[in-house]
Amino acid sequence: MWLVVLGVGAISVGIYLRSFRRRRADDRVRLARTRELGMDRAQGQYPLVNAGACIGCGTCVAACPEGDVLGIVMGKAVVINGARCIGHGKCAEACPVGGIEVGLGDVTKRDDIPLLDDHHQTSVPGVWVAGELSGFALINNAVAQGRRAVERIAAAGGPRSGSADLLDVVVVGAGPAGMSAALVAGEHDLSCAVLDQQGAGGTILQYPRRKLVMVQPVEIPRYGRLERHEYRKEELLAIWEDLHAHYDLDIRTGVRVTGVTGALGGFTAATSAGDLRARHVVLALGRRGTPRRLNVPGEDLAKVAYQLMDAEAYAGRRVLVVGGGDSAVEAAMGLAHQEGCEVVLSYRKPELLRIKQRNADRIGPLVASGTIDFRGGTTVQSIHDDRIVLDGPGGAAIVPNDDVFILAGGIPPFGFLREIGVRFGGDQPDIAGAAQGVRPA
Numbered sequence: 004m005w006l007v008v009l010g011v012g013a014i015s016v017g018i019y020l021r022s023f024r025r026r027r028a029d030d031r032v033r034l035a036r037t038r039e040l041g042m043d044r045a046q047g048q049y050p051l052v053n054a055g056a057c058i059g060c061g062t063c064v065a066a067c068p069e070g071d072v073l074g075i076v077m078g079k080a081v082v083i084n085g086a087r088c089i090g091h092g093k094c095a096e097a098c099p100v101g102g103i104e105v106g107l108g109d110v111t112k113r114d115d116i117p118l119l120d121d122h123h124q125t126s127v128p129g130v131w132v133a134g135e136l137s138g139f140a141l142i143n144n145a146v147a148q149g150r151r152a153v154e155r156i157a158a159a160g161g162p163r164s165g166s167a168d169l170l171d172v173v174v175v176g177a178g179p180a181g182m183s184a185a186l187v188a189g190e191h192d193l194s195c196a197v198l199d200q201q202g203a204g205g206t207i208l209q210y211p212r213r214k215l216v217m218v219q220p221v222e223i224p225r226y227g228r229l230e231r232h233e234y235r236k237e238e239l240l241a242i243w244e245d246l247h248a249h250y251d252l253d254i255r256t257g258v259r260v261t262g263v264t265g266a267l268g269g270f271t272a273a274t275s276a277g278d279l280r281a282r283h284v285v286l287a288l289g290r291r292g293t294p295r296r297l298n299v300p301g302e303d304l305a306k307v308a309y310q311l312m313d314a315e316a317y318a319g320r321r322v323l324v325v326g327g328g329d330s331a332v333e334a335a336m337g338l339a340h341q342e343g344c345e346v347v348l349s350y351r352k353p354e355l356l357r358i359k360q361r362n363a364d365r366i367g368p369l370v371a372s373g374t375i376d377f378r379g380g381t382t383v384q385s386i387h388d389d390r391i392v393l394d395g396p397g398g399a400a401i402v403p404n405d406d407v408f409i410l411a412g413g414i415p416p417f418g419f420l421r422e423i424g425v426r427f428g429g430d431q432p433d434i435a436g437a438a439q440g441v442r443p444a
């Protein structure tokens with residue numbers, strides 16, 4: 004009896020060790036591959052592993068909701084697929100030895116992270132950055148940063164403007180960071196306008212209909228704590244709308260800010276609706292920037308769009324989705340589930356390598372079954388009323404088409420910040436400290 008128990012135990016341990024060793028060998032291969040593709044680097048906050056503390060147990064690897072951000076190489080946790088990290092921080096929570104912090108790392112190497120002081124003021128006094136533009140993704144960080152910047156403006160005092168021509172604060176961007184900033188400004192009797200080139204809600208507005216949004220503990224100014232961990236997109240937007248109406252926030256949508264000049268106490272924001280003057284400017288632009296265009300003939304046709312809001316409206320249509328990231332893949336899958344919708348997904352690279360593991364797992368069978376016609380290694384040559392022309396390894400292909408979604412990412416707003424005079428991590432290695440990189444939002 005004992006011999007049987009020992010035998011079964013030994014076999015189980017052997018199987019476990021073999022699969023453990025195989026996984027570790029896979030991790031080494033994955034790391035080499037993601038380095039080659041430049042996907043090991045994260046865009047925003049990511050796990051900073053203290054190699055001295057790490058015991059290589061793999062708890063962090065298993066805890067990651069995105070699947071394959073971390074791996075174990077040479078007995079230590081390493082970031083393998085940084086581009087897929089969205090900064091949940093579950094790895095840090097799960098690590099049994101406290102060997103992971105979530106942050107931006109050494110920002111002196113980053114040309115995409117603006118230098119900020121502890122209150123989110125940039126190198127230009129009176130210009131503040133809040134939200135994802137700072138490098139920290141997630142709604143809770145955006146809300147906290149919008150609050151912190153405006154609380155500092157209020158605490159710093161100085162004469163309130165008291166003039167209709169000069170606001171105390173102009174906020175650029177009506178996402179979670181900008182809304183939070185406006186709510187706090189109202190709380191402190193600061194006159195404030197929020198300008199957004201699109202509608203109020205920021206990136207949340209662009210999420211697919213009824214998307215479940217994961218919300219980590221967050222305290223919305225003048226509203227209170229969001230009690231649940233998950234909300235539908237529409238529920239979150241309804242909360243913002245109620246606050247907007249209740250506190251009579253001055254939110255001006257469809258207004259694009261093209262530049263900011265001046266100095267603390269007297270900035271001018273140049274906008275598509277004329278100039279606006281303010282003592283302080285809070286930049287809550289996010290990082291998505293302006294949608295990337297293909298610059299091909301026919302791109303100005305009404306059937307071309309840069310975001311998908313309501314997949315159901317495309318039942319029975321022939322749709323082309325352009326792009327190879329998560330947004331493009333999620334749109335293609337959403338469309339493919341609509342009755343009679345024929346979906347072609349065109350991507351300039353032969354394979355979909357930049358997407359989350361769970362998207363890769365879901366789209367694979369749809370492509371294999373022909374539900375999504377994936378055309379890897381193709382580019383759009385021209386768009387016409389009833390067709391598109393794709394260029395690919397086999398030459399030009401004419402594809403019948405009703406609608407086109409170009410979901411090829413955005414041009415980030417870093418040039419806009421540089422024109423204002425904002426300095427970035429990589430500009431000033433002597434000032435940018437690692438402290439900015441690990442500070443919790």
Ligand SMILES: Cc1cc2nc3c(=O)[nH]c(=O)nc-3n(C[C@H](O)[C@H](O)[C@H](O)COP(=O)(O)OP(=O)(O)OC[C@H]3O[C@@H](n4cnc5c(N)ncnc54)[C@H](O)[C@@H]3O)c2cc1C
Pocket residue numbers: 133134135136139140141142143145175176177178179180181198199200201202204205206207210215216217218219258259260261287288289290291292416
């Ligand atoms: C598909 C997807 C799913 C996500 N899921 C989650 C999730 O489940 N949980 C979570 O916490 N986070 C999630 N996020 C991340 C979250 O949405 C962002 O971190 C958050 O919205 C950032 O808020 P923000 O206010 O900094 O910027 P944004 O929400 O990006 O808002 C920026 C606003 O600035 C405006 N703007 C930009 N430039 C200008 C200009 N020049 N003039 C005027 N207006 C301008 C834009 O129109 C936009 O409305 C997700 C993101 C994506 C893309």
